[in-house]
Amino acid sequence: MTYPFSLKRLAATGAVALSLGAAAISSAFAGPTLDAIQQRGVIKVGVGTSPGFFAPDSNGKWQGFFVDFGRALAVTVFNDPNKVEFTSSSPQQRLPALQAGEFDILLSGVTQTVTRAFKLGFHFGPVVFYDGQGILVKKSLGVEKAADLDGATIGVQSGTTGELNIADFFRKTGKKYTPVVIEDSKEFVAALESGRVDALTQDSSDLAIRRSEFKNPDDYVLLPERLSKEPLAPAVRAGDDRWLEIVNWTVYATIQAEEFGITQANVDEFLKSEDPAIKRFLGVDTSLGEAIGLDPKFAYNIIKAVGNYGEIFDRNIGPNTKVGFQRGYNELWTKGGLLYSPPFR
Template sequence: MLNTVKRGFTCGAGLAVAALAAGFIAAAPAQAGLTLDKIKERGVIKVGVGSQAGFFAPDANGRWQGFFVDFGRALAITVFNDPDKVEFTNSSPQQRLPALQAGQFDILLSAVTQTITRAFKLNFHFGPVVFYDGQGILVKKSLGVNKASELDGATIGVQSGTTGEQNIADFFKKTGKTYKSVVIEDTATFTQALTSGRVDALTQDGTDLGLRRAALPNPDEYVLLPERLSKEPLAPAVLGGDDRWLEIVNWTVYATIQAEEFGITSQNVDTFLTSEDPAIKRFLGVDPSLGQAIGLDPKFAYNIIKKVGNYGEIFERNLGKSTKIGFDRGLNNLWTKGGLIYSPPFR
């Protein structure tokens, strides 16, 4: 530790400053940000989502379901201890970022890719990455193409308002090939552009294309090419300027991950309440000191896991091998199992 005490800086003065600093540190967790104030006054969290089975879609009763939806419900539990105090609104790729900037949403859980320009230029702050993806290309099998570099001169459909436009341009510039871009704004007609022959290929996040291919009446006639043209870390996005709200988002997500690391699930969480492990006792609120120190319900993590589940449960329930989606976790596995999903310590 560096000694930064200057001459003339008395011990008494130093203690006074230290005490004042300690007071600010102790008081900080109790201070709610403007976003949280508005949410509590309104009584509901406004969440912008997309429309894709497995990730976010209303069921037959109109109740939203999906991977990202579950994180919205977990956030409502942290704030209200009620998973239903959240309002989901479908927002297109073109609308969602301006809507967040305009304050129409408290958070975007719409598969937003974390990028430097969105952080600096648009003033968005991102929570933890909850899904690692990469941009792919979907083509008709009859085209006879086995890899993206064989698409020289092809007409390719891209979704407007996404990172896909720049990624596909960078790819063709790097490979020295040419292509014609067709920008499609309506997500409902995106797949139709390929099936109707309007374009030779579609490019979008690989998981999105995989879902679109699986939904076709003749999926075997289409091929998702093996390359991934980009890194697409999908994370919750909030408007900058409210650090308290950002941290609530962060640690809500981390709670689901830490629970899986501990082996705690919605089914066995109550058995862990008698654990003698100090870290587990703090995490579940049996020892309330951690929650009290940060100004949250000491049992917020317990409540999330009990009502929504851990990260692995959320993934498997919405996207996993037992679902129609059938995704392998891959990079979205825990870091202890070869993936990239990782929680900082709860202490």
Template sequence: MIANKTFRRAIQSAAAAAFLATTMLSGLAHAGPTLDKINQRGTIKVGVGTTPGFFAPDSDGKWQGFFIDFGRALSIAVFGTPDKVEFTSSSPQQRLPALQSGEFDILLSGVTVTTTRAFKLGFHFGPTVFYDGQGILVRKDLGVTKAADLDGATIGAQSGTTGELNVADFFRKTGKTFTPVTIEDTGQFIDALESGRVDAITQDSSDLVGKRTQLKKPDDYVLLPERLSKEPLAPAIAGGDDRWLELVNWTVNATIQAEEWGITSANVDEFLKSEDPAIQRFLGVDPSFANDIGLDPKWAYTIIKTVGNYGEIFDRHLKPLGWDRGYNSLWTDGGLLYSPPFR
């Protein structure tokens, strides 16, 4: 009799646990409109720019770049494969309205986190994936070595970006003057500089490094050392879908955490043998953690195996352009990259 009662209690407990798990997973799967649309559509729509190293189609038309790899990592987190993602180039003037209207599920186009975009436009931002700052690219024959030397210069800035305000603020604070030239089409930046229409152009330094490589004579131009602003670049999504936001957050964090542990695309299989319980949870050797949050146990493993950790992504796309890690180093190396714990 006692044995039967014990058996019945065990069955009841198991049934209750199964019901709770099903309820939790159901709630996670239908947590918001964006993720539901992504699942129904079968692809993630991503807005990007056109800056070499960060996002640009190759000779075969396939998108490559630093931000592109984070889009593929998101596809893995949602679908288990890197290929269910659609990249579309969008100008700074078009990208924010397109995100608001639902044309994109996410912007991976070098969007700066600002108060106005968070409160007024209602955007949510994932972790900063690139710590940037606004710079100035000038003709070397001007003989200037710092931004303050550009007193009276003609400077091109792209409309619809934070760059217009930042450069105006800089010259106002330094007591210098300049003539602003607003340029709408990012492709006209190079023409304006090479033709002499402007003495310099200003944008995020990440954009300027890429544009310098596109000039006919790159060595005739120099990026000045000052940074006129803080430009933390992060994934941007529309508000109203907490589950989608957390997928973005933890996809980025996974690449950072993997680098901190020394897990790379080349050695990730060796780490499957690790006895560290945190690494076992991270790589899905212990599936209970991923099951609890409603993800495939191998989601982080597949991201690292496919696109690599943050350092690999950086070195693959940005190091060839001359970028140093700088602020984009791990916190353990004096940088600003820091992942919350996976537990």
């Protein structure tokens, strides 16, 4: 039986990478996207504009839940959370821009769908946020459920799954609505405040954030129904397995760390652990890194610089932030949620 490359060669390239010591990733394992990133010295990430998920702070430094996964990627590639450049792009423009090579990855609340995979040519990393589509209405409308919106004018963002799902919903229920299709997110949000539309529909997390930004949030209600499943995942161009795997295992590192109870604050303590699984994960045992062509300490570096999944969640969108989300489905599988890391071995 022949293998693409022999185990002996794998071990040899790993050893070379270690002896050079400089690059976080052995070039023998690079793909076109990683090559371009390493030449450029920075990862280009497409994001959105919802504070808590992605927004520049008062110093212009990007902050947010999705932003932190971009920083984690920069740690995997460069061992530097700042070697990443964030640019906001509308839902309509972001996938074509990714395809055209303007971004290396989208971390912008993109839903994984079969059309985007097969027809549009994108691959998705692990789901980082399980969401569902919601409807935000003015309280004064007196509406309690989506079905009450018969005849309503509803704002939708162009190019989103939400645009399609709301059409399905009204078709299914046999009721009528008038869609107002808006590309720009500021204009989209303003349409509800100004009364141009009766309701907005989008990922419910996005609507909850938008609501919290309104002058009078209490004048608006997020209806209880979720019209769809919106698994939000990192999107990359199809055809570059190596880059996809780097994205996959960067996200998994944050989840696995939380499963182990490893945090930014205690990760150095864990370096002393005698547990073989933790030794492998943190790169104390270097064999794993050598085998996969990543810095054996990439997971350690990520947790040290950015923290585990729970820390990323809590810091940006958790109960003690303005956004105030509960973990819900975005909780570890061991606590009733859907987050699960494949084994680091």
